[in-house]
Amino acid sequence: MIADLRLLLGPDRARILTGYLAWTVVYGLLSGVAAALLVPVVEDLAAGDRDALGPHLLTLAAVTAVAAAVRYAQTVRGSAAALHTMSAMHRRLGDHLVSLPLGWFDAGRTGRLTRVATDGTMMITGIFAHLLAPLVVAVASPAAVTVALFWYDWRLGLAAALSVPVLALAFRFAAASLSRGEARNHAADVEAATRVIEFGRDQRVLRAFGRGAHGYRPLEEAIEEQRRTRRRTLAQGVAGLTVGGLAVQLAVTALLLVCVWLALDGAVTPAAAVALIALAFRFAGPLADAVEYAGAIRIAGNDLRRLTDVLREPAVPEPAVSAPLPRPGRIELDRVTFGYRPGTPVLRDFSLTVPAGSVTALVGPSGSGKTTVIRLISRFWDAGQGTVRVGGADVRELRTEDLIGQLALVFQDVYLFDDTLEANIRLGRPEATGEELAEAARLAGVDEIVARLPDGWRTRVGEGGVSLSGGERQRVSIARALLKRAPIVLLDEATAALDAENERFLRRSVRELARHSTVLLVAHRLGNVVEADQIAVVEDGRVTETGTHDSLVAAGGPYSRLWQAQRGGRGWRLTAAPS
Known part of the structure; x- marks a missing residue:
């Protein structure tokens, strides 16, 4: 999807995307670091160690302030990226369309292009505004927490690291389920819309043969297929989200058990164990959000891919300078x-x-x-x-x-x-x-x-x-x-x-x-x-x-x-x- 976004923005504006992603990753990492810094603060409070508490609080405050500044910069760049995408999308599309062979513009392609250039526009710009940043943060923040868990105790870090592949597979399954369903929904919606337009456009013919008010079978079949498709998509989407949520809960449970074991074994203090349990939830919370965001961004990615598929269509090859015309009119x-x-x-x-x-x-x-x-x-x-x-x-x-x-x-x-x-x-x-x-x-x-x-x-x-x-x-x-x-x-x-x-x-x-x-x-x-x-x-x-x-x-x-x-x-x- 990143490659599709870079193609859509064009080579001159691709750096906008790179900068936006960089600021988003930094913010996600700082969020994880800030959460990890709560552990020594809790330990100091429980132990009553005022000498150590002050530096730890100052460090936490500094990281939080930097994270807030990075968040502001990231939000500004996200808005700029969304605006650039909106302005570049139709310009890039229009510039490329005039370079395609005229034979490319058949009825089927033109219909799909119309849908992508209208309905898909808001979905694609929403990638910057609502989807991409939360998804990146939902990955970067747990990554920082995982490193912090290794720092506090290698066994906690190992438990978090081992849960990553399981979570990745579950998220991939959830996102793929939503994506496949959206693709089927798109095809069914296009067919139903085409039949509705056909029904309205050809009323004279339909009424001449008694089919003006009802009984137009292609339209009825398209609407029924649209209904069946949406029901299948809903069932598959619920299954995907359930699998993703279950994987997150299993990861949290594993971290809780390790924290309890370490506390009972005396490897960490009870106060530290409580703080580490809170950190485990900070590890799992963004991942739970990632399940929803990953599915939504895959759906938006389908619209984006339909648009970039047009941009990838080969243009008519033509010379830099036209050949002379020795026989005009022939x-x-x-x-x-x-x-x-x-x-x-x-x-x-x-x-x-x-x-x-x-x-x-x-x-x-x-x-x-x-x-x-x-x-x-x-x-x-x-x-x-x-x-x-x-x-x-x-x-x-x-x-x-x-x-x-x-x-x-x-x-x-x-x-x-x-x-x-x-x-x-x-x-x-x-x-x-x-x-x-x-x-x-x-x-x-x-x-x-x-x-x-x-x-x-x-x-x-x-x-x-x-x-x-x-x-x-x-x-x-x-x-x-x-x-x-x-x-x-x-x-x-x-x-x-x-x-x-x-x-x-x-x-x-x-x-x-x-x-x-x-x-x-x-x-x-x-x-x-x-x-x-x-x-x-x-x-x-x-x-x-x-x-x-x-x-x-x-x-x-x-x-x-x-x-x-x-x-x-x-x-x-x-x-x-x-x-």
């Missing part, structure tokens, strides 16, 4: 092989050249690898074999910001931020002039949307753009691409869910984009690609044929068959059943 995939899972390639020896300033369309059946081509060009992932070039340079030889600067992407699933319509479009190029913004909006058909919104450009679109229709969100996404004026525009099935009006705006936008950019689009509706300069048919991860619409139809190959099938589908109509 895209090349040279004998590329790639798969999302080992041994299961999606693209196989894939080769394609998209000339600068051209419009190239990728068509083919679902699952053939068209979207994967777009992702490799955008460097969501790196090709396993072969080379992907943008502007004549290998994408692996370009810095991320330089590569993205060459690209404008339009996806089928458009996400809009909970901001104004204008801010969402200006995301493409924040410094664009008002005239450039208006022209991009006109070409994409967004000006019509602006005209009917209550606050025009300043209308907030809601999280994900919920206040707009799917086609309107797509127009906003295309306006972004138009405003960016990137050398290359990638459109991934942008027309899949558009109606006739929105599709008309898309075609007009593509023609405008083609005036100053290379356009590569993935399309299922072949009617949208008939004017493309080049059409590439992708089947089973390979390019099976390329050419213009007319040449491919005349060739009678896969594209011709797709074309004929779609043309035949246009004549379908619903008719009444014969009476």
